[in-house]
């Protein structure tokens with residue numbers, strides 16, 4: 370009997386240890402950012418007044434105009450590609466952002482040598498740390514049809530430009546700033562493989578690791594495949610699930626305050642399966658990432674029907690609003706360097 374009692378006590382103890390470990394890991398994820406989770410973060414929630422103010426700045430016409438300018442044929446090395454690149458660069462320069470190009474040439478299948486251009490825009494280039502958003506601006510080449518790639522990823526890029534416009538007078542802090550990256554060459558030239566896939570993000574992550582710049586990224590948010598009515602985001606990266614939960618909560622607060630009327634949650638705190646994308650070269654280097662890719666791929670994915678006309682702007686606006694709330698909450702209460710974990 371004493372033996373059984375000890376055995377049961379041991380099992381109970383093991384269960385308690387497992388539960389505490391799970392709780393602690395969730396808590397720690399929620400509180401840390403930065404490469405290798407080196408910064409402590411305590412988000413200060415936006416109050417209702419701040420939320421209404423940010424929502425009041427929304428500019429759906431600007432979003433539509435940006436989607437229309439980007440959702441054209443823009444496979445790497447085509448005139449449409451340069452047109453979109455110049456549009457993004459000029460747009461952000463006019464808003465007084467610091468814009469730089471990361472240019473490199475690489476051999477790719479089918480086309481031999483190709484020159485890529487990543488666009489890196491920083492709201493404040495003097496700052497020590499960044500909240501980074503990324504999207505890819507190239508479109509996949511299909512020989513049988515014209516591919517405008519609205520959801521893949523003209524809409525995510527347009528959301529980022531729209532955010533820069535709407536929040537232009539809201540950026541006050543100097544210690545942490547917003548960085549927008551427009552990756553080139555996300556699409557494979559042939560079949561997706563380790564070698565024939567995200568060219569731009571692979572190059573940038575490697576370059577930034579060499580220069581120590583990866584350490585300046587608090588968190589990287591990667592929106593992709595957005596624009597369909599049935600878009601839904603799930604918790605697909607466990608390490609940043611606490612951060613994803615903030616998005617879920619912010620959307621709920623927008624419903625409760627009556628700021629968003631649809632009340633159909635697009636951010637769901639349910640397990641999702643992550644897929645390959647521009648974030649992988651960064652996650653491999655321990656940069657925390659929120660991958661906002663629709664859990665259900667758009668029905669028009671990689672088809673001729675993925676055009677601006679088929680974008681559902683009500684849903685897309687809802688995504689944009691939640692992201693803007695998230696950015697403002699982050700920038701308002703971002704961790705200070707003195708909070709670095711020992």
Ligand SMILES: [Zn+2]
Nearest residue numbers: 509521556671
């Ligand atoms: Zn694609």
